[in-house]
Each structure stands twice: as C-alpha cells, then as structure tokens.
Amino acid sequence: MKTALVLLLVLTACARPDAAVPVSGIVECDAVSVRRLVGELWRDSNGSEAMREAKSKTLRVTRPGQAVTMDFRADRLNVHLDEAGVVQRVSCG
Numbered sequence: 081m082k083t084a085l086v087l088l089l090v091l092t093a094c095a096r097p098d099a100a101v102p103v104s105g106i107v108e109c110d111a112v113s114v115r116r117l118v119g120e121l122w123r124d125s126n127g128s129e130a131m132r133e134a135k136s137k138t139l140r141v142t143r144p145g146q147a148v149t150m151d152f153r154a155d156r157l158n159v160h161l162d163e164a165g166v167v168q169r170v171s172c173g
Contacts, residue, residue: 108135109134109154109172110134111134111171113135117130117159117167117170118167120166122141122161122166122167127139127141130159131157139157140158142160144163157170158170158173
C-alpha cells in the first residue's frame with residue numbers, strides 16, 4: 081500500500097503542469113501557431129486572424145494592471161500586451 085502511494089506521488093510530481101488536458105467536445109487552441117505576434121504592436125484587426133490561426137473560439141486581450149478571471153477555457157487565446165500595446169506573450173486557457 082505504501083509503495084503504491086509513493087509511486088503515485090512520484091508520477092504526479094513528474095507530470096508536466098503545462099500539459100494540455102483534453103476536454104471532451106472542446107477544440108483546444110494552439111498558441112504556438114501565433115507566437116510570431118510577440119514583439120508586434122497589437123491591432124484589433126489581428127484578433128480574428130489570430131483566433132483563426134490558433135483555432136480558438138474566444139479571445140482575451142489583457143493589459144498591465146487589468147483584472148482578469150482565473151477560469152480556464154481550453155478554447156480561449158490570451159494575448160498579453162505591455163503599456164505600449166506590444167504583444168508580450170500569447171497563451172491558451
């Protein structure tokens with residue numbers, strides 16, 4: 081019993097925290113496909129193109145100091161901007 085518990089803890093510790101967990105019926109977005117946006121000035125017209133490329137259903141653009149919810153949405157593309165409106169990071173969730 082103890083051996084099984086220790087093995088379970090070891091395997092859990094080795095799991096990648098960023099690994100995508102597929103959710104039935106939801107298309108997950110692919111932020112890697114839009115990493116080219118990092119360093120570019122964000123324009124609202126980029127939104128529909130970025131969503132199409134990332135295969136996301138929704139888009140969230142955030143700016144420094146902006147309050148955001150902590151809910152996870154596998155189909156959402158997040159675009160994180162700096163104060164000047166330049167894309168700093170893209171992610172899904």
